[in-house]
Amino acid sequence: GQSLEQPSEVTAVEGAIVQINCTYQTSGFYGLSWYQQHDGGAPTFLSYNALDGLEETGRFSSFLSRSDSYGYLLLQELQMKDSASYFCAVRDKGYQKVTFGTGTKLQVIP
């Protein structure tokens, strides 16, 4: 099965950079996705890493290293609206199930 661990909470200052880690134990997956969820809202897709390396989308970047069983989401120039929960997710190659990480609640402070 799949297991994706994330820090439960992270606090960062507006304008700063924050990295949210996702470490996993899995037998095989297609790629690593990241989702953002504001309180009371639905998760929204942020990025997908099919291959190892860095993917950049505006202020957000995501990284995957299969050899290290590790990925991260990097948020730059933090804004108050970035306060939300962030989830990593994988779809395994076997049963094709999607597993979400434990989630990280990011609080951006002035």
Add this chain to the structure above:
Amino acid sequence: KAGVTQTPRYLIKTRGQQVTLSCSPISGHRSVSWYQQTPGQGLQFLFEYFSETQRNKGNFPGRFSGRQFSNSRSEMNVSTLELGDSALYLCASSLTSGAYSGANVLTFGAGSRLTVL
């Protein structure tokens, strides 16, 4: 382009009752998956449907079931409700399923919040 639509948004049921939730995916999306979200367990995968066939199923009891229609709309049903079924039920659609990158970009609906008393 309309998003993923879930109905109803809120509902209250009592133990032992059953509930049916509906999900209309984005036009052209053929895969629909369902998730249960609770504060204690996070986002848990329920099942996925593609072309009216269940592709896979999470670790939930048989009281949880679903189906997909020819227009890709999906329903999930929970029978004999228990207090622990109180949760936000999220539906997500994607272009396809499997290995393709389009299968890994999920668009979620706003969810159906179920309270079981």
